[in-house]
Amino acid sequence: MKRHEAREKALQTLFQLEGTELTIDEAMDHVMAGENDHFYDLLVQGTYTNMATIDEKLVGHLENWSLERLPKVERTILRMAIFELDYMEDAPARVVMNEAIELCKTFGDDKSSRFVNGVLSKFTDETAN
Structure with missing residues (x-):
């Protein structure tokens, strides 16, 4: 599986986990249907496991937005x-x-890519310094 496809499947898995009672294994099984991919596993497990720390970093780069409002x-x-x-x-x-x-x-939606680009640009600029 190419990394782009793994990212799409990781997005679908993590999206499912928020606001449901699915376990991470259930969500991964549902999206992957028995297929295995190391990059996908790393991306889903890593993002899910480190979500609290990631959210702290993310909040620091949101202007006029709360995490819950995104x-x-x-x-x-x-x-x-x-x-x-x-x-x-x-x-x-x-x-x-x-x-x-x-x-x-x-x-x-139409504005998503510009918004995400702005947040990530700010994040990478600050972490590079």
Whole structure:
């Protein structure tokens, strides 16, 4: 499976987990239907396990928005991107940002990609310094 497809499936899995009583294993099984992919597993498990820390970092980069007020798609995409940027050493920032924007274009609304790009740009600028 290509990384883009793994990111799409990870987004679907993490999206399902928010606001439901599914376990992470149930959500992963539902989306993957028995298929295995190391990158997908790492992205879902890592984002889910580190969500509290990721949310703290994310809140610091939202202007005039609360985490709860963000649409679920954008919130989930931002969490995944911040996980990749902060926890995965082989993830170039430009690639992660482009992938997040593409996910927004597919799963979000017309304004999603610009919003996510702005938040991630601010995040990468501040963490690079």
